[in-house]
Amino acid sequence: MKNYKRLLQYIRPYLKRLALAIVCIVVAAACNLYLPWIIKDMVDKVLAEKDMVMLYVICVSIVVVFLIRGIFYYGQSYLVSYIGQKVVIDVREVMFRKFQRMPMAYFDKHQTGETMSYITNDVAAIQSALVDQLIEMVTEGSILIGSIAMMIYLDWKLSLLTLVVIPLVGQAMKIFGRKLKRNGTVIQERAADITSLLQESISSIRVVKSFVREDYEIKRFINQNILNFQAAMKNVQLTSLLTPTVEFLAAVSVTFIVGFGGYEVVNGQMTAGALVAFLTYAVNLANPVKRLARVYGNLQRAMAAVDRVFAVIDLPEPISDKEDAKSLPKIQGHVEVKNVTFGYKEGVNALEDVSLDVKPGQMIAFVGPSGAGKSTIANLIPRFYEINGGSISIDGYDIRDVKLDSLREQIGIVPQETMLFSTTVMENIRYGRLDATDEEVIEAAKAANADSFIRELPQGYDTTIGERGLNLSGGQRQRMAIARAILKNPQILILDEATSALDTESEKIVQAALDSLMVGRTSFVIAHRLSTIFNADQIYVIDGGRIKEHGTHEELLQQGGLYSHLYNIQFGGGNVAAEGA
Numbered sequence: 001m002k003n004y005k006r007l008l009q010y011i012r013p014y015l016k017r018l019a020l021a022i023v024c025i026v027v028a029a030a031c032n033l034y035l036p037w038i039i040k041d042m043v044d045k046v047l048a049e050k051d052m053v054m055l056y057v058i059c060v061s062i063v064v065v066f067l068i069r070g071i072f073y074y075g076q077s078y079l080v081s082y083i084g085q086k087v088v089i090d091v092r093e094v095m096f097r098k099f100q101r102m103p104m105a106y107f108d109k110h111q112t113g114e115t116m117s118y119i120t121n122d123v124a125a126i127q128s129a130l131v132d133q134l135i136e137m138v139t140e141g142s143i144l145i146g147s148i149a150m151m152i153y154l155d156w157k158l159s160l161l162t163l164v165v166i167p168l169v170g171q172a173m174k175i176f177g178r179k180l181k182r183n184g185t186v187i188q189e190r191a192a193d194i195t196s197l198l199q200e201s202i203s204s205i206r207v208v209k210s211f212v213r214e215d216y217e218i219k220r221f222i223n224q225n226i227l228n229f230q231a232a233m234k235n236v237q238l239t240s241l242l243t244p245t246v247e248f249l250a251a252v253s254v255t256f257i258v259g260f261g262g263y264e265v266v267n268g269q270m271t272a273g274a275l276v277a278f279l280t281y282a283v284n285l286a287n288p289v290k291r292l293a294r295v296y297g298n299l300q301r302a303m304a305a306v307d308r309v310f311a312v313i314d315l316p317e318p319i320s321d322k323e324d325a326k327s328l329p330k331i332q333g334h335v336e337v338k339n340v341t342f343g344y345k346e347g348v349n350a351l352e353d354v355s356l357d358v359k360p361g362q363m364i365a366f367v368g369p370s371g372a373g374k375s376t377i378a379n380l381i382p383r384f385y386e387i388n389g390g391s392i393s394i395d396g397y398d399i400r401d402v403k404l405d406s407l408r409e410q411i412g413i414v415p416q417e418t419m420l421f422s423t424t425v426m427e428n429i430r431y432g433r434l435d436a437t438d439e440e441v442i443e444a445a446k447a448a449n450a451d452s453f454i455r456e457l458p459q460g461y462d463t464t465i466g467e468r469g470l471n472l473s474g475g476q477r478q479r480m481a482i483a484r485a486i487l488k489n490p491q492i493l494i495l496d497e498a499t500s501a502l503d504t505e506s507e508k509i510v511q512a513a514l515d516s517l518m519v520g521r522t523s524f525v526i527a528h529r530l531s532t533i534f535n536a537d538q539i540y541v542i543d544g545g546r547i548k549e550h551g552t553h554e555e556l557l558q559q560g561g562l563y564s565h566l567y568n569i570q571f572g573g574g575n576v577a578a579e580g581a
């Protein structure tokens with residue numbers, strides 16, 4: 001219920017509209033209450049007294065009441081839906097903001113579908129809770145209260161009698177229903193027993209025959225059959241009893257009401273029309289009670305969705321700026337990683353005691369077997385994850401002390417697979433720097449060897465990419481990613497197996513673009529093919545989360561360790577299939 005109150009906070013900006021909506025709902029519901037009243041006048045004035053004026057009044061008022069009901073019905077639907085939709089967009093926005101701020105570790109643990117379901121299904125459930133259930137609750141509530149009020153107004157004594165008798169009948173039906181349900185379960189169990197007995201004795205017929213136990217089995221079956229018969233008959237007894245009992249109880253209660261009402265009419269304490277109107281109200285009481293019970297059930301279900309939504313909104317955000325975090329000034333690109341230990345899960349370290357000192361403008365390469373921890377080191381520099389031990393600093397600033405945005409603004413990443421958004425090529429490249437002019441975007445595309453293929457697309461830079469648009473090849477996507485990075489102009493660059501998914505031909509074009517991108521920037525290259533990193537200033541060989549060796553290509557070859565082993569697999573032994581392993 002606490003969360004329902006929180007949900008109401010989201011309605012607060014629309015309180016005036018909500019008040020108006022409730023007025024509309026109540027007026028529309030009140031129009032429903034007017035109809036039995038018309039019957040009263042019809043019987044008492046028109047039929048009994050032959051009052052023609054009253055007949056005209058009644059005819060006109062029926063038209064007017066339905067007109068008013070229509071207008072207010074429109075008002076209630078429009079206003080309540082307006083509030084519901086507004087609340088939904090507000091909650092959706094809060095959730096979307098939340099997800100944008102959540103750390104990478106959250107997305108590692110939760111599947112995309114799950115996250116999307118929060119924003120789509122659960123938020124939609126909130127809308128239904130607010131719109132449909134709210135309308136129904138107020139409408140049926142008003143009809144219930146209105147009907148009872150009308151009944152009391154017409155005859156309080158008869159109302160008292162009705163309000164005592166009807167719940168009694170309801171209670172009796174409930175008790176019967178519960179018994180029936182329980183007995184239904186017994187019947188199902190008995191039927192299941194028969195099936196399993198059948199299955200057992202037929203499938204084991206060999207055993208039965210070999211022990212000459214046919215008669216024994218028949219007896220067992222007969223017993224089971226009798227039990228089944230007894231349960232079925234009990235059910236028949238109950239159901240056969242239910243209908244006449246309920247009808248009898250209903251008849252008795254109606255007799256009480258009609259009897260007492262009739263007595264009052266004869267005695268002149270009540271008019272005939274009033275009694276008819278009273279009975280109409282009384283019969284109509286059943287609907288709002290039933291619907292309110294349904295609203296209650298629906299609200300319970302919606303609350304589960306509301307709880308899930310708020311659980312997401314309340315998630316802690318472990319990676320956020322320190323209170324006194326400063327903006328990282330424009331950096332040179334001196335990256336120092338000191339004794340870093342890190343694990344995605346508690347107790348399992350993906351990196352242990354990793355240290356690197358990378359001077360501005362240097363090119364560093366990470367090589368090593370799959371799962372060694374190469375991407376993990378790269379993930380820690382933009383602080384996608386929080387390290388467990390040691391420190392990472394850039395130009396002497398510990399990355400935990402600076403504003404996250406100012407850190408990530410100065411780091412460019414070209415991943416193995418480039419995600420493009422379903423918008424134009426121009427806008428996709430501009431994602432690298434939102435205020436870049438068209439000319440700057442085109443310049444970046446040229447530097448990334450992408451301009452020529454873009455110009456050949458159906459609408460050039462205005463071609464839309466994506467599911468319904470055009471799909472680009474892996475090499476073309478990588479060049480778009482490089483153009484993005486060029487536009488961003490970061491001082492630190494991370495190339496995470498940027499060419500490994502490409503064929504040799506497009507790899508050459510992409511590699512050329514990457515080579516020019518890396519000039520003057522501190523670059524971390526995760527390499528699959530060693531040929532792309534021969535000229536790195538330092539090559540770090542990672543294995544099992546630790547740095548095993550480092551040095552230049554020549555130095556490492558001379559050492560004759562893991563690197564030279566990998567080199568021999570790729571170039572010496574000619575075993576291309578083992579590349580990167």
Ligand SMILES: Nc1ncnc2c1ncn2[C@@H]1O[C@H](COP(=O)(O)OP(=O)(O)OP(=O)(O)O)[C@@H](O)[C@H]1O
Pocket residue numbers: 108344345350368369370371372373374375376377
């Ligand atoms: N998001 C994650 N959540 C949990 N464990 C992870 C996650 N990413 C990587 N790991 C684990 O951390 C270890 C290092 O993985 P990492 O991706 O850094 O290796 P890699 O050297 O880049 O491998 P590859 O060459 O296959 O990309 C592996 O054991 C991997 O299973």
